Amino acid sequence: MSELTIQRPVIFVWVVVTLMLTACAGPWNTAPDRLSGPQWSITPPEGWMHLSTQESEMLSKDGPYLEYILLQSRPLAQRFRHTKQKLNAGMLPHEAARLITDNMRTDPLIRQFRLLASEPAMVGGHDGFRLTYTYKDPSGVEIKTIYCGVILPDRFFNLRYTATQRHYFEKELPAFNQVVESLRFVLN
Amino acid sequence: MTPPYRYVAAWMMATLVWAAPLYALDAVAASNQTPRLWRLAAQEQAMLEQRGVVLHEASLSSYLQTVAGRLWEQVSTDLNAPAINVVVDTRMEAYAYPNGYFFLSTGILNQIENEDQLAMIIAHEMVHYVRQHTAVLYDHFQMSIHSTGLSYADQGQRDGGLAMKLKIDAAERQADDEGLVILKAAGYCETEVLSLMSNLLNSMLDQGGGEAVGQLENRIKTMKSLIGQARDSVSCTSAPVGSHVFFLNRIAPALLANAQSALTCGDWNQADRSISKYLVLNPEDARAYYLQGEVLRRRNNGDGKNQCMESYKKALKIDPEFPLAHRALGELYFKAGRFQTAKPYFEAFLSLAPQDDAREYIKGYLRQCQN
Known part of the structure; x- marks a missing residue:
């Protein structure tokens, strides 16, 4: 009896969340040969799937719970979810990188956040940064991410690769590096 | 179960x-x-x-x-x-x-x-x-x-x-x-x-x-x-000013940690409050002045440089080997295009904190100063 009564709301929430997600985003499709936005374009890895949402583009080969590449171009003034700090056009790459790690550190769902590396990097031909970090998600799964970011005149562009630390991260890392190399900006 | x-x-x-x-x-x-x-x-x-x-x-x-x-x-x-x-x-x-x-x-x-x-x-x-x-x-x-x-x-x-x-x-x-x-x-x-x-x-x-x-x-x-009181604010005769100072001294490490945490969260008012309370009792703490400078700099999105510069300089006056204050001053001068002024600060930072997370960035900025 208890199990049934507990499971009912769980199933209901799951259905509602699924409906909401499908309402906000289109279905997963085979990634096109070249994916582009108003100011950028990349070459997705061959055979990967693509999901477009209002705020980002996601690519995955085996499913987003195992690995994904996320691309986001957001207005500089847009607030972050956890830290109240804001980006601005005059920031140096490492100042922007620090803001991103501060946002991660203040995320209550992220456990055991560890910054493995923070380095300057050319992102689409612009001075940016590259972070490598690990953390545990609420289920205790160890996740590893490479986060490339760059401040453009009016936007903050970021491209990240996230995968489970075991098995998947190393496996698809070359695919991500190729995506980063394929990145081009078209700025006025 | x-x-x-x-x-x-x-x-x-x-x-x-x-x-x-x-x-x-x-x-x-x-x-x-x-x-x-x-x-x-x-x-x-x-x-x-x-x-x-x-x-x-x-x-x-x-x-x-x-x-x-x-x-x-x-x-x-x-x-x-x-x-x-x-x-x-x-x-x-x-x-x-x-x-x-x-x-x-x-x-x-x-x-x-x-x-x-x-x-x-x-x-x-x-x-x-x-x-x-x-x-x-x-x-x-x-x-x-x-x-x-x-x-x-x-x-x-x-x-x-x-x-x-x-x-x-x-x-x-x-x-x-x-x-x-x-x-x-x-x-x-x-x-x-x-x-x-x-x-x-x-x-x-x-x-x-x-x-x-x-x-x-x-x-x-x-x-x-x-x-049994009806006033909004009541002070206690058994809690003299001395006890306030004693108390702040005891909890000082928590104030400093809170300032750092509030800075990470972007809660400028709280960071400012913690650091100000801390500095009243610890006016010779270089790290506290550095944090005060960071609050001023980040709160104003990089504007208000004079105020934060003063805090960083105070930090260096107290401890000339405090690396983060060197880095912060170097960044401010670098962004203002004053590369020759920025250069010694970056050099000092790299020599004092060779393992810092930001070292590769600072090396890059330093190369730009030298060009």
């Missing part, structure tokens, strides 16, 4: 610990779930340790245990004495786990002005612990599930959660009432409680208020009637 019961227990712990709703009981009651709740509490505490948010400062811990010990002498119980811990968190929180581990956030320590106020918070949590409110509420809802056949989620929603709210209010009243008795018996000044609550209320209003404001206002009214 079936999995749903595990979820119920976990949910209960989370609710009790983070939202601080505790249920009052007329007598101390040991739940038959006590060992299980204690185990869950220990798991939560281990998680806090793993997240690296527990502040380990021997002098601060020793001071908090001394205050708790003085209060604990007034309590008649077979339970073990509580262990007081500090968690680096800018939210204003204090909570007691059923196994006697108390956590005070650096955010709430930042709001406290003296030892009497600190004692009231600890005394309040002691009542929750001694009364084992967590276990009692857990048992209450378990019994309710069995008698009504409703799920745990449905129990919580019944009457719009009114039944639960009433029990929580009753627990808080009990903790206030009995906490005050412990406070007085230990020789602390009870009227300081009103100043503390008034400070907490103002901070809540600064942060946008919310449902908790009304609850706190009601508790202030009740507390005023308990203390």
